Each structure stands twice: as C-alpha cells, then as structure tokens.
Amino acid sequence: MNPSKISKRFLSVLAAASALALACSGVPANAVETSGRDTSGVQLDYLDRGLVAAGTSEGVFLSWRLLGHEASGASANGLTGTDFAVYRDGQKIATVTDSTNFLDPAGTATSKYSVAAVAAGQEVDRSEDVTSWAGNFKDLPLKKPADGLTPKGESYTYSANDMSVGDVDGDGQYEYVVKWDPSNSKDVSQVGYTGPTYVDTYTADGTLLHRIDLGVNIRSGAHYTQLLVNDFDGDGRSEMMFKTAPGTKTVAYTSDGEVKGEQFISLPTADQEAGYSHADDYRMSAADYYSHMVETFQNWTEHPEVKAGKWPATLEQAFGTTPKYQYPLSQQDAEALTDYFMDVYAPSRSSRNNLRAFEGFIVSGPEYLTVFDGATGKELQTVPYKPERHDDGLMWGDYAMGRIEPGNRVDRFLAGVAYLDGKKPAAVFARGYYTRTTLASYTWDGRTISEVWNIDSGWAPMTNPFNDSPHGRDGTDPEYGKLTTQGFHSLSASDVDGDGKQEIVYGSATIDDDGSVLYSSFDQLPPGSAAPGEQARLGHGDAMHVTDIDPDRPGKEIFTVHEGAAWAPYGYAMRDAATGEVLFGAYSGKDTGRGMIGDVDPAVRGIENWAIGMQSADGDKLSPASTPGTNMSIKWAADMTTQIINGSGEQTPTIVDWKRGTLLTAVGTRTNNGTKGTPSLVADVVGDWREEMLVRTADSTAIRMYLSTEVTQHKLYTLMHDAQYRAEVARQNTTYNQPSYTGFYFASDMDFTKVPLPSVWTPGSIADLQSRLDRFIESGDVSGPVAKQLSAILQPAVGAINRGDGEQPGPPIERFLAFLEQQKQADQVSESARETLVHHASSVLKMLGR
Incomplete structure (x- = not known):
C-alpha cells in the first residue's frame, strides 16, 4: 500500500488495528517481516462479541x-x-x-x-x-429421547448429562453438545444392562441439529463416552470425535424437529468382510458370560502367558485346589471348573463376587474412533480404536484382585484435546490407568485421521491372573512401564515446561508433547505406611488440578489427591508441574477421594487447596478440618475469587462463596453424576471472562445457563482464548468432571502485567470478514463493480480455510486491503464500511503473523 494515498481517518484506523494486533500476537513492532515463516498463533475459536x-x-x-x-x-x-x-x-x-x-x-x-x-x-x-x-438465566430447550427397555424387560428413562460447546457452523456463536444418559447407566464396576447413550447438538435457540445414537454396543456411564468437540482441521467449524461401535448412527432433524434421515457409520472393509454388521449386539447375558468362561478355560493351555510359563499351567494351580483334570479341558471339565470358579472360588475371594449375575457388559466386537461433522452429524471418518480391549480384562487384572470385576480396568477411558505442536488441537484418547496404561494422539486435517504418537506401558506382570496384586507394578515396556497405576479419572493439557507446546498431565505422570515420558512421580513411603522407606508411585486418584497455583514460584503446579491408602506416599500432594517434584503434601493412610483448589480467601496469597484441611499455595495450614466443597468450582465473582458449586443427587445446586455465603440457588435444576454433583458444564460460554453454570432442569426438558450479574471493573479477554482453558473445557466432561483452568495465574490478587497477551489464530475470522462484506453489499455500503471485485479477491482466502490451510489466506487478505485502499469513491465503499473491513482484515493479517 502507498500511505500517501490513504485518508487520514482511514490511516489512523489501519494503524490502530495493526498495532493492536501486533501487540496481541507478541510480535515486536519492528519485526513484521516474516520471510514466509509460520508465525501465526495458536488456533482457537473465532467468537463474536457474545453480548x-x-x-x-x-x-x-x-x-x-x-x-x-x-x-x-x-x-x-x-x-x-x-x-x-x-x-x-x-x-x-x-x-x-x-x-x-x-x-x-x-x-x-x-x-x-x-x-x-x-x-x-x-x-x-x-x-x-x-x-x-x-x-440471570436462560433455558436451552431439549428434546428428550424416548424411554426404553433392556433385554430383560427393565425400563429406563433419560436425563441430560455432561455437555461441551463448539462453533459447528462458523458463525462465531457456540452450539451446545449434550450427552443423554439412561437412568440405568453404570460405573464400569457395576453389573447390568444400560440403555444407549445419545449425543445431541443444539443451536442457542434450542434447535436440535442432529442426534448421534451410539447404539447398543457402547455401554452407558461416566467412564465410557467422552465428547471431544473442537475445530480440529482449522476450517473454522467444530467437529466431534469419540468412541463408536457397530450400530452407531446419526439422526438428522429438520428445523421443525422432524426426523430428516438416519445414517450408520461406515464399517471398515476388513470388518465387513469378517461378517460384522450394524445389527450385531455384543451385550452379554449371564448365560453368554458363562459360555465365555467355559471357552476361556478350554483354551487355557494356549494362552501366551501360560505357554510362556508366567501363569499357572493349570486352573487348579491358579485356584489353589488339588489337580483333577486333563488339559486341554473337555467341554464337561471346563463347565465343572467354571461352576467351581463362579460358585466357590469367586465368593471365597469376596462376598461381593456374584459372577452368575454378570450381564450387560460388552467384552467383544469391534471398537472404533469416529470424527463427525459438527453441523450435520455426518460421519467424516471411522478407524479402529487403539488400543483394542484384547480380552475381557483378564490381562488387565480384572480377575486378580479380591473383588473380581470383568470388564472393569479394560474399559477405563479418558479423552482430551491438546495443542501438542503449540498451534493446532490434537485429540488424545486413553485406555486403562490402574494397570496397563495406553494413550494415543491424533490429528484431523479434514480428510484423514492421523496418529501422532501411541503410548503403551505394556502389561503389568502377574504371577496368577486369579490371585495377585497388579497395581503399582511396572509394565513390560522399557520406556513407558512406569506409567502404570499413575493415571487418574481425568487428564489435563498444559504447557508445563514452557516450550510453547502442551504436555499431557496424566495424573501422577506427565507425557511430553512428543509422546515421551517427561516424568513419573515417585516418593518414599513414610512411617506408618505399608512399607516405610520404600519408593512408591504417587499413584492413582480421583481429582487433579493444573495451573499456576503459587504466583511466587516459577511455573505451574499440580494439586492431586490419591487413593492408594497405606501404599501411597501422600493422601494429597502439590507438585512442580515441570519436574513432578512434590513441594508439599500429607500422608493419609486411606483413600483420599476429593480435593479442590480455588482462591476462596482473597486475604491469602495464591490459590488455596484442600483435601485434608485447607492449605495456602505454599503449604501453610489454614484450616485443619473446615473446607469448601469439592464437587466443582466456578469463576463467578466480580473480584476474581473462586466459588464452589454444591448439590448432588436430588439436591438443588448452589453457588457458594467461602466468605459471603450462598450467591445463587438454582431452583428447579439438578447436577449430574451421582455423588460427584457436577453441572453439565462450567465454562466461559458467553459474556465477559466469568464462567457460566449450565445445569439441567429437574425434568431434563432444558439446560439452564446461569450468568453472573455482579458488576466487575476487571477487564480480561474471554477465557476461551487461552489455549489451556480451551483444552480444559473440551475435556471437562471426561469421566470425573474437573474444573477448567487457565494457563496463567488467575486469582483476586493477580498482576495483570503478567497475564500473557495471547497469540491467537481464529480461522473463522475469514468467514466473518466475508460475511461482513456480504452485509455491506446487501446494505449498499459496498456497491458497483468493486463489490464483485472484493468478493473475488477474498474467495481464495475462504477456500484455503475451508481446506484447513491456515498458511494460505495471507496473500489474498493483503490484496483485499490494497484494493480497498484504491477505492476512493464514497458511493462505492462508504467510509464506515471501509473502516470496518480494514480493521478486521488487518486483524486477520496480524494473527497470521504477516
């Protein structure tokens, strides 16, 4: 452009927009030249004003x-x-x-x-x-699924459960993805049939776009289905990604709520050739399970662990009985041993073992990972789920403990979104965390699901799969073996080492962005524990929180609680996020199930933490017993303190301030997930930087979104434009829902000069620029031949984004700005249209690092 040819008013707007975008991108004013390098920021949602x-x-x-x-x-x-x-x-x-x-x-x-x-x-x-x-609330109307019957004739109904958000149509406003759970949904350790899980997508006015019926071959419950909703391919529109199976289908709806069509996912060619179909039903009846065990026992001598001499050569040896049978077992002998196993051996291990009643589980059949179009629900690609289950849990340790729980440890799933390359979101899926521990990460480019890395601890060795303690043992893999028993019921994506790329905080261990092990945390068992002086894993737990908790020490911290009892060095621990070193903690000798962090007392420096009493960010004991709740936190108050959401089951949810008391009673609503008492979603969905609470009405006819109406004088960008927070919102629905945290210190005493100005790239801003141009053309603010010319110049940028190519829009946008500069006639481009288009086009260029 030639600045001498631009009006002073136009030049001032362009300069302001350029300077603002440069400052926000972190690029020095004297470093605009990019020499073709990729200097665009992290890819996040394009959002409108959200008023x-x-x-x-x-x-x-x-x-x-x-x-x-x-x-x-x-x-x-x-x-x-x-x-x-x-x-x-x-x-x-x-x-x-x-x-x-x-x-x-x-x-x-x-x-x-x-x-x-x-x-x-x-x-x-x-x-x-x-x-x-x-x-202070608005209802999002829902279309409740019909009631159903299990194969045993047991009736069930539906309630709205966890949620996620994503801009599925690229208009800058979030749509709402709602998971429906049947009343008979189960924990992985619970026996019985469940109804299918449904996943709905609604616009903000309650229009149901589509419903994904996961089918009978995906069991319903908190551990089975996690919803990943994000713009994975960079086209400005969110996709959905989760685990599927034969029978999964999309039901599309018209704008008036009528069914428009149904479409099953595509079965891989190999599975079709093997005879699998969408009519398959892999749910086990009690009789099916009995037959399954008979077959398992008949094939005992062929099991690789038996042939390798790692497991007992006979089942009598495994059960500790007198040798009696010839191997391989006959049908009759296998049935006799199955009877003994179910009726004598299993009950002798625990009075809770009733394997004759084992039913409703899915321990065979194909498992898939599917990407769906967010706006239409159309399947985009389906691939085999990794890793496969292998068996019904025998190798995973499900039969080894006193409590025999087939289908339990094998079906512990986690999922999350992570910016592994510091630029684009990847999907992370995990299976297992008590014994064998596996994670796989994937990218989606609009055409293909591509694996980034795949992690497997290997099996946790057992000497006897029917009587052993596989927890806490290294897996067989030399690199990843120490990940076993370190996973939690959630995970987090956070840049813990400051390299601009997010790591996966996997409970008591952390995976680096490249898939290597950053660390796996161990410490010495204290006096009074099961083995004083021995090194032990910090181990598994239920609650985990990752952010900058202590503003007076460098980097981030991780606060966790642990359920290893006498075998865990700590009941709760605060760790350095970069190294895994325990900064402080306390041994409990029992399962410490709940813990939370939050700036609940503005008079205390840093973010408080509580599990057994409450501590300051640096470990000073503030209260030996009295603590806030642990269900879910929310950034609700004007002063940037943290509030707690209470209420579970049939209790009415409340938002409580530790100092001021109850701020909100959400009459007529309910939380989810039993005693966990978590809302459907807590996130910065609309309005300013504060979080909204989204909970279902008691009859699940609507999702009710509550808005904080306290006037605040604090100014902060939407939390959805912080990469860690956006990733945390995407994973919030995973298993035991955990709060979403920013990648920077967020509290009432925050120093705003230390709040990072995000380097953001929002692909949807190209479609927004096109939309603005279209509106100006419609209003007559852009008219004549210039209207078609500007549209034509912009089209290559729109096409590049639709292809998910974030590197190519720059040159067309530069030409767009140059052409605008040449249009001097007010009757063709009004001054207001010129200023707006220049402002938004300049912002796009600076986000692209140009």
Whole structure:
C-alpha cells in the first residue's frame, strides 16, 4: 500500500488495528517481516462479541467479550485494549473502557442493546441487537429421547448429562453438545444392562441439529463416552470425535424437529468382510458370560502367558485346589471348573463376587474412533480404536484382585484435546490407568485421521491372573512401564515446561508433547505406611488440578489427591508441574477421594487447596478440618475469587462463596453424576471472562445457563482464548468432571502485567470478514463493480480455510486491503464500511503473523 494515498481517518484506523494486533500476537513492532515463516498463533475459536443482557433488580446488566487479539496491555485492575460503546435502542448510552460489562439502570425488558468496538476513536465493529433475559438465566430447550427397555424387560428413562460447546457452523456463536444418559447407566464396576447413550447438538435457540445414537454396543456411564468437540482441521467449524461401535448412527432433524434421515457409520472393509454388521449386539447375558468362561478355560493351555510359563499351567494351580483334570479341558471339565470358579472360588475371594449375575457388559466386537461433522452429524471418518480391549480384562487384572470385576480396568477411558505442536488441537484418547496404561494422539486435517504418537506401558506382570496384586507394578515396556497405576479419572493439557507446546498431565505422570515420558512421580513411603522407606508411585486418584497455583514460584503446579491408602506416599500432594517434584503434601493412610483448589480467601496469597484441611499455595495450614466443597468450582465473582458449586443427587445446586455465603440457588435444576454433583458444564460460554453454570432442569426438558450479574471493573479477554482453558473445557466432561483452568495465574490478587497477551489464530475470522462484506453489499455500503471485485479477491482466502490451510489466506487478505485502499469513491465503499473491513482484515493479517 502507498500511505500517501490513504485518508487520514482511514490511516489512523489501519494503524490502530495493526498495532493492536501486533501487540496481541507478541510480535515486536519492528519485526513484521516474516520471510514466509509460520508465525501465526495458536488456533482457537473465532467468537463474536457474545453480548448478553439480563434483567436485575437494579436494571439491565450487560456482559460481552474482549477477544484475545483485542488485548494490548495491562493496568492495575485489568487488561487494556479495545474500548466499547454501549447502545440502547439505537442510542449510545455509555463508553466502557475498564471492563466488558455495564449496568443500565434505565433499561427495561423491551430494551434492545448492542455494543461496538472502538479503535483509534472510531467504531469499527457493532454487535447484533439483543434483548434481556427475564433474570440471570436462560433455558436451552431439549428434546428428550424416548424411554426404553433392556433385554430383560427393565425400563429406563433419560436425563441430560455432561455437555461441551463448539462453533459447528462458523458463525462465531457456540452450539451446545449434550450427552443423554439412561437412568440405568453404570460405573464400569457395576453389573447390568444400560440403555444407549445419545449425543445431541443444539443451536442457542434450542434447535436440535442432529442426534448421534451410539447404539447398543457402547455401554452407558461416566467412564465410557467422552465428547471431544473442537475445530480440529482449522476450517473454522467444530467437529466431534469419540468412541463408536457397530450400530452407531446419526439422526438428522429438520428445523421443525422432524426426523430428516438416519445414517450408520461406515464399517471398515476388513470388518465387513469378517461378517460384522450394524445389527450385531455384543451385550452379554449371564448365560453368554458363562459360555465365555467355559471357552476361556478350554483354551487355557494356549494362552501366551501360560505357554510362556508366567501363569499357572493349570486352573487348579491358579485356584489353589488339588489337580483333577486333563488339559486341554473337555467341554464337561471346563463347565465343572467354571461352576467351581463362579460358585466357590469367586465368593471365597469376596462376598461381593456374584459372577452368575454378570450381564450387560460388552467384552467383544469391534471398537472404533469416529470424527463427525459438527453441523450435520455426518460421519467424516471411522478407524479402529487403539488400543483394542484384547480380552475381557483378564490381562488387565480384572480377575486378580479380591473383588473380581470383568470388564472393569479394560474399559477405563479418558479423552482430551491438546495443542501438542503449540498451534493446532490434537485429540488424545486413553485406555486403562490402574494397570496397563495406553494413550494415543491424533490429528484431523479434514480428510484423514492421523496418529501422532501411541503410548503403551505394556502389561503389568502377574504371577496368577486369579490371585495377585497388579497395581503399582511396572509394565513390560522399557520406556513407558512406569506409567502404570499413575493415571487418574481425568487428564489435563498444559504447557508445563514452557516450550510453547502442551504436555499431557496424566495424573501422577506427565507425557511430553512428543509422546515421551517427561516424568513419573515417585516418593518414599513414610512411617506408618505399608512399607516405610520404600519408593512408591504417587499413584492413582480421583481429582487433579493444573495451573499456576503459587504466583511466587516459577511455573505451574499440580494439586492431586490419591487413593492408594497405606501404599501411597501422600493422601494429597502439590507438585512442580515441570519436574513432578512434590513441594508439599500429607500422608493419609486411606483413600483420599476429593480435593479442590480455588482462591476462596482473597486475604491469602495464591490459590488455596484442600483435601485434608485447607492449605495456602505454599503449604501453610489454614484450616485443619473446615473446607469448601469439592464437587466443582466456578469463576463467578466480580473480584476474581473462586466459588464452589454444591448439590448432588436430588439436591438443588448452589453457588457458594467461602466468605459471603450462598450467591445463587438454582431452583428447579439438578447436577449430574451421582455423588460427584457436577453441572453439565462450567465454562466461559458467553459474556465477559466469568464462567457460566449450565445445569439441567429437574425434568431434563432444558439446560439452564446461569450468568453472573455482579458488576466487575476487571477487564480480561474471554477465557476461551487461552489455549489451556480451551483444552480444559473440551475435556471437562471426561469421566470425573474437573474444573477448567487457565494457563496463567488467575486469582483476586493477580498482576495483570503478567497475564500473557495471547497469540491467537481464529480461522473463522475469514468467514466473518466475508460475511461482513456480504452485509455491506446487501446494505449498499459496498456497491458497483468493486463489490464483485472484493468478493473475488477474498474467495481464495475462504477456500484455503475451508481446506484447513491456515498458511494460505495471507496473500489474498493483503490484496483485499490494497484494493480497498484504491477505492476512493464514497458511493462505492462508504467510509464506515471501509473502516470496518480494514480493521478486521488487518486483524486477520496480524494473527497470521504477516
């Protein structure tokens, strides 16, 4: 461009947009030249202003987003950057500079509001009008699945369960993905049939786009299905990725709620040739399980572990009885041994062992990983799930402990999203964590699921699969063997070593971004433990929290609780996230099941933590017994402290402040997941940086989204434009739901100069630029031949994004800006249209590092 040919007003807008985008990208002003290098930021959701209005007793409360690329610096109370003009019924009523919320005392239920971004003194972006909610919540209507019957004739109903969000159509607004659980959903250790799991996708007005029926071959429960929703291929629209099986199908709906069509996923050619079909039903009846054990015993001498001499040569040896049978076993002898195993041996190990009642499990048949189009539910690709189950849990240790639990350890699944390369999201799927531990990561480029790395600890050795203690033993793999028994019921993606790429915090171990083991944490068992002085794994636990907990020490920390009892060095521990070193903790000698962190006391430096009493971030004991709740936390308050969500089962959920008491009672709603008492989702979905609480109504006819209406003077970009937080939201629904944390210190005493200004790339911003141009053409603000010319120039950029190619939009956008500069006639491109288009195109270029 030739600056001498640009109007002063146009030049000031362009300069402001360029400087702002450069500051937000972390690129020095004198380092614009990229020499063709990839300097774009981390790929995150393109989001619109997210304006919401809520009626309060004091007027109408407004809340909206500051986007990541709009933040440019810091003040004492927040970030600086884009300011905002607030409009009511078309009239400007305020300019807001120190926050992204506003209380309008004169507002009414019929008032229409919008906000406009202000750059270089000019308004360059105005939101769509919104009207206020009647109160501090809004209902998202749901379409409940029909009731059903199990093969035994047992009836079940459905309740809305966990959720995720993603922009499936690229319009800058989140759609809502809801998992439906049947009333007979099960923990992996529980016997019985379950109804199918359904996954719905709704627009913000409650329109059901599609329903994915996982089918009878995916058991229902917290451990079986995790929903990964994200824009994996960089086309500006979210996909969905999760475990499927024969029988999984998509049901598409019309806008009026009628079924438009159904489509099963594609079975791999090898499975079709092997005779598998969507009519298959792999659910085991009690009789099926009995036959399965008879067959297992008949084939005992052929088992690789038996042939290698690692397991007893006979079942009598395994059960500790007198030799009696000839091997290989006849049908009759195998049945006799099965009878003994079920009726005598198993009950002698534990009174809870009732293998005659074992039913409803799925321990055979194909398992798949499928990518679905977020907007249509169309299957994009299906591949075999890795690793396969191998068996019904025999090799996994499911028969070895006193409590015999076939199908338990083998079917412990985890899933998450991680920016392993620091740029694009990858999907991570895991199986097993008590004994054998496996993880696999994948990318999706719009055409193909590609494996990034695959980790396997190897089997935890057993001397007798029917009487042993496989927990805490190294697996057979020389590199990954020490990962066994270190996994939790969740995982986190966080850049713990500061290299710009996220690691997988896998409970008491951490996997580096390249799939290598960063560390696996051990410590010495203390006096009073099972083996004082021995080195032991920190081991498995239920709750895990990863962020910058202590602002006065470098890097991040991990707070975990552990259930290893006398075999675990700690009941709770605070670790250095980069090294795994325990900073402080306490031995409990029992299963310590719950723990949480949060800035619940603003008078205490850092983020408090509690499991057995409450400690400060550096380990000082604050309370020996009294603690806040541990179900779920929420960033709800104006002062940036943390609140706790309480209420499980049929209790009414509440949001409680440790100092001020109950802030919200969510009448008519319920949490999920039994005693875990977790909302469907807690995330920064709309409005400013605070989190919303999404819970189901008691009858599951709607998801109710609650909004904090406390006026805050703190200004911060949407948390969804922090890479760790976005990844944490995507994995929040995994197994035992854990809060989502930012990659930086977030608390009431935060130093805003230390809040990172994110280097963000939002592919959907290209479609937004096209949409803005289209609206200007429709309104006449862009007219004549220039309208078609600008559209034609922009098309290669739109095409590149649709292909998921984030490197190619730059040159067309540069040409777009240059062409705009040449258009001087106000009757062809109005000044306001020019300013807006330049602002957004310049932001795109700077996000691309150009």
